[in-house]
Amino acid sequence: MNQLFKTSIDYLKGVGTSRADVLKKELGIFTFEDLLRHFPFKYIDRTRFYKIREINPDLPHVQVIARLTSFETVGEKHTKRLVAQVQDDTGVMELVWFQGIRWVEKTLIRGKAYIIFGKPGAFNGKAQIAHPEMEPYSAEAMKRKGNLTLQPAYNSTEKLKQFQLDTKGIQKLTAALLEAHAKDIQENLPQYILNRFRLMGRREAYIGIHFPEDSTKLHEAVHRLKFEELFAIQLKLLKNKLLRNQKFKGFVFEKVGDYFNTFYQQKLPFDLTDAQKRVLREIRIDTQRGVQMNRLLQGDVGSGKTVVALMNILLAIDNGFQACLMAPTEILATQHYHSIRNMVGEDFISVELLTGSVKQKNRKGIHERLEDGSLQVLIGTHALLEDKVQFKNLGLAVIDEQHRFGVEQRAKLWRKNVMPPHVLVMTATPIPRTLAMTLYGDLDVSVIDQLPAGRKPIETIHYYENQRLPMFGFMKREIAKGRQVYVVYPLIQESEKLDLKNLMDGVEVMSREFPLPQYRISIVHGKLTAAEKEFEMQRFVKGETQIMVATTVIEVGVNVPNASVMVIENAERFGLSQLHQLRGRVGRGAEQSYCILMSSHKLSREGRIRLDTMVQTNDGFKIAEIDLELRGPGDIEGTQQSGVLDLKVANLSTDQQLLLQARTVVEEIFEKDPQLEHPENLLLRQMLQTQNQGLSWDKIS
Ligand code: ADP
Ligand code: MG
Numbered sequence: 230m231n232q233l234f235k236t237s238i239d240y241l242k243g244v245g246t247s248r249a250d251v252l253k254k255e256l257g258i259f260t261f262e263d264l265l266r267h268f269p270f271k272y273i274d275r276t277r278f279y280k281i282r283e284i285n286p287d288l289p290h291v292q293v294i295a296r297l298t299s300f301e302t303v304g305e306k307h308t309k310r311l312v313a314q315v316q317d318d319t320g321v322m323e324l325v326w327f328q329g330i331r332w333v334e335k336t337l338i339r340g341k342a343y344i345i346f347g348k349p350g351a352f353n354g355k356a357q358i359a360h361p362e363m364e365p366y367s368a369e370a371m372k373r374k375g376n377l378t379l380q381p382a383y384n385s386t387e388k389l390k391q392f393q394l395d396t397k398g399i400q401k402l403t404a405a406l407l408e409a410h411a412k413d414i415q416e417n418l419p420q421y422i423l424n425r426f427r428l429m430g431r432r433e434a435y436i437g438i439h440f441p442e443d444s445t446k447l448h449e450a451v452h453r454l455k456f457e458e459l460f461a462i463q464l465k466l467l468k469n470k471l472l473r474n475q476k477f478k479g480f481v482f483e484k485v486g487d488y489f490n491t492f493y494q495q496k497l498p499f500d501l502t503d504a505q506k507r508v509l510r511e512i513r514i515d516t517q518r519g520v521q522m523n524r525l526l527q528g529d530v531g532s533g534k535t536v537v538a539l540m541n542i543l544l545a546i547d548n549g550f551q552a553c554l555m556a557p558t559e560i561l562a563t564q565h566y567h568s569i570r571n572m573v574g575e576d577f578i579s580v581e582l583l584t585g586s587v588k589q590k591n592r593k594g595i596h597e598r599l600e601d602g603s604l605q606v607l608i609g610t611h612a613l614l615e616d617k618v619q620f621k622n623l624g625l626a627v628i629d630e631q632h633r634f635g636v637e638q639r640a641k642l643w644r645k646n647v648m649p650p651h652v653l654v655m656t657a658t659p660i661p662r663t664l665a666m667t668l669y670g671d672l673d674v675s676v677i678d679q680l681p682a683g684r685k686p687i688e689t690i691h692y693y694e695n696q697r698l699p700m701f702g703f704m705k706r707e708i709a710k711g712r713q714v715y716v717v718y719p720l721i722q723e724s725e726k727l728d729l730k731n732l733m734d735g736v737e738v739m740s741r742e743f744p745l746p747q748y749r750i751s752i753v754h755g756k757l758t759a760a761e762k763e764f765e766m767q768r769f770v771k772g773e774t775q776i777m778v779a780t781t782v783i784e785v786g787v788n789v790p791n792a793s794v795m796v797i798e799n800a801e802r803f804g805l806s807q808l809h810q811l812r813g814r815v816g817r818g819a820e821q822s823y824c825i826l827m828s829s830h831k832l833s834r835e836g837r838i839r840l841d842t843m844v845q846t847n848d849g850f851k852i853a854e855i856d857l858e859l860r861g862p863g864d865i866e867g868t869q870q871s872g873v874l875d876l877k878v879a880n881l882s883t884d885q886q887l888l889l890q891a892r893t894v895v896e897e898i899f900e901k902d903p904q905l906e907h908p909e910n911l912l913l914r915q916m917l918q919t920q921n922q923g924l925s926w927d928k929i930s
Contacts, residue, residue, distance in 0.1 A: 230265075232412060233261065233410060234260060234261040234413070235264065236260060237260060237363065238253070238258055238260055238263065238775055241402065244402065247392065251388055251392050251394065252264075252389070256385075257385070261406060261410065264402060265406060266877055267383060267399070268439070268877060268878065270382060272380060273290045273379070274379060275346070278294055278547055279293050280293070280318075280319040280320075281315075281320040283319075283358060283397055283909070284307045284322045284356045285356070286348045286350050288349050290348050291348075291358075292344065292345070293317065293322070293344075294317065294342060294343070294344055294345070295322065295343065296316055296317070296343075297338065297339055297343060298314045298316055298321070299314045300313035300324075300337055300339070303356065310326060310327050311334055313337065315343070322358070324357070324358050324361050325357060327360075334875075337363075338365075342365070343363045344363070344364045344370060344371070345364075346362040350846060379447060381396075383396045385398075385399060404439075404440070411432055416432070416912070417457065417912055417915070418457060418912060419910060419912050420459070428452070428453045429449045429453040430501060431453070433450070433453075434449075434453040434764070435450075436455075437449065437450025438451055440877075454878045455508065455884055456887055456890070456891060458879045459888045460891040460895065463891050463892045464895050464916060466667075467670065467671065467892075467896060467899055468917055470662045470672075471899060473521070474520045477521040478521070479516070479522060479649075480651065482517060482545060482550075483517070486547030486548070488543040488547045488578065490541040492539075492572075496572065497536070499681065500682075501810055502532075502681055503679060504676070504677040504678055504679035505536065505677060507675075508675040508676075508677055511675050512524065512537075512653065512675070512689075515603075515651070516544065516545075516651050519654070521649050521655075524652070524654065525669045525671060525673070525675070525676070526654065526675045527660070527674060527675070527676045528655070528657070528676065528678075529677070529678075529813070530657055530809065530812075530814075531680060531684070531813055531816060531817055532677040532680055533677065534657070534677060535568060535569070538627045538655060539569055539572060541627065542554070542625060544625075545651075548626060549622065550624025550650075551599070551602065551604070551605055551606065551621060552623070552624060552626070553606075553608070553609070553625075553627070554569075554608045554626075554629065554880060555608075555609060555610065555627070556608075556609075556610060557629070559586065559763075561630070562582065562609050563584070565608050569608065579598070579605045580606040580607075581598070581607055581608070583595055583610075583613060583618070585611075586759040586760060596619070599620050599621065600620070600621055602622060614638055614641045618645075620645055623650045624650050625650050625652075625653065626642045626652050626653070627653045628652065628654045629657075630657060630658075657813070658809075658849075658853070659849040659850045661885075662885065663857075663884070664853075664857060667881060669889070670892070683819060685819075685820070686845055687822045687823065687824050688823050689801075689812065689826065689843050689844045689847075690824070690825050690826070691828065691843075691844050692825060693827075694827065700796065700825055700888065701742050703794070703825065704776075708743075708748070708797075710719075711791075712794065712798065712820065713775050713789065713792040714775045714776050714777070714790055714795075715776075715794070715814055716735065716739065716777070716779070717780070717781060717795065717796065717798065717811055718732045718735055718778070718798050718799070719731075719780075719781065719799045719802040720780050720781050720804055723766075732752075732778065732779075735778060738822075741778060743775075743776060748776065750776045751774040751777045751779075752765060752778050752779070753766060753777065753778075753780070754780045754868055769792075770789055781807065781811070781815070789819060791816055792814065792815050792822075792825065793821070794815060794823050795812055795822075797824070797825070797827065798827050799827065800826035800843075801839070801840065803839075804839075805839050805843070805852055806853065808843050809843070809849055809852050812824040812847075826840055826843060832905060835859055838855070838859065854882065898913065
């Protein structure tokens, strides 16, 4: 938008100081541009005319042609109202006004036909419209209506209505703005892009979205504005990526050496899936080209991300570098530590664990060995970020469950060597492709879209509370087969006390149903110290306990292949991605695994969709799509600082195709013209410049 549209809304004709104030406070409309971008949230169809006989209070807005037969003011003081009778060839209807009576009265003409528009109601069993819009019927008026068949409806508030800024009032302001300044709306996409994607011009689109001539034009206008919006984001993201590639040289991992090869040939207990191999190739290419790698590794739970991370670590070691792996919780870090040690075996590489609960004297040793380079791999929590933790030559940082780490923390990692290390971010919560492209659009994304062979899909069952007995029976049969069971309770953040009570009640019920000495139960919750948690976890891992009762602390990462049942209590309280994460804790061995969702009978519509989705599919990406549809991007972790929420027209869940187009074309443009120097790309250079003046987009990397 050019400078003109930055003009304060005070200066728009018909606004003035007091209305400007409420527009700012209530709708965040500060400038001409803000008003122009306050888009209608729906359109009322005025193509259709109703007969009076057809009208009933269930209809939305309707339009009627009828003759005014009589009108009169009735009532006193605050019950005073103007009531008019109208009729067509099918019946009679009442119109009523409670406000502006004197003015309306003056304009009404008995015997005249009107085009009447409004929301129908009923009074005394008779159809009625309160405060209708009225316009004398004429061939001329009908023609004009024919041109404006979709009436825009704008968000407004009670406060705004006091200033006559209801949907109609806002419509008037927008019309005034467009009337005066539509000519100043400049195109911001190059002609060749408009041609290629058959996009409407920008000016036409702004007019079209506010005052569409018909639904085709409306569709074209919205399409154009969506494209522009998605395009602008991709331009910014890919530009950042380009800049980063220029700015941050990366360590070169020249060779695949002994560590990698020995592990691959002698230690790896299974064949890699094709997807794992593909990702490893991508990483190999990334780390060879002299530019810092910034790769996001997405993979469904159980898809085998850890081994990919490990092989990346071995690649770093092969090239004389150290590596670290950071996880968001102590349990997870510990788990990684053990599983990596298990996979590599004794005396292969040196690995240590550093978390908050590692004793001071042990820390000292770790610090020293990191600094002299004898320690090759450090696994841990945030503790890795402390300034005291200095590497001799850190070449790779693997970050698990990335959305739990902030930008600051990642930046700290970057400063641990003279050049920033390569970064591999792993996320176990698949996010929809569109969201990934927008959230992590400046990262490279790898996807493991395949589970290891021989995995049996987890069977998911939904039980209501009164089906507790069959559930217990099921648990017992599985335990009798030598399997283990998780039972998870939700965390309700409002009250930790209540959570604990919830859990303890559950434990009591479980202990009665599963008594010693036949059964043994581990309990893990947030109130335990790290050491206590670890102790309980280990008992379960070693198979000393058959049941693990826990709050969601076990949500991510925990790997006990012998556990085959996941019972989730109050499942309706969990979000979809959380349910999917929890379910992913089972199904890790060769046995058939089960997930049992316990819920009350009272389910919201969304709650039911969530549970049904879980029962129907194991596909994390599909679940993520549905999650996005249900919640919108705003509630999905990691989106807050991303700019995704500034989307005004585009919708990440329905506009995938368009986003893909926008992304692809931006990629092509940068490929051909990285500096945007061609005259035909001048507009794009300007687009980037205006973006840079605008919002701060600092985020992820
Ligand atoms: P996630 O992607 O959820 O982090 P993990 O890395 O924990 O998954 O792997 C889950 C389990 O699958 C582990 O027990 C791991 O050893 C095993 N696994 C990984 N890759 C393969 C494979 N290609 N074939 C068989 N098992 C595999
Ligand atoms: Mg994992």
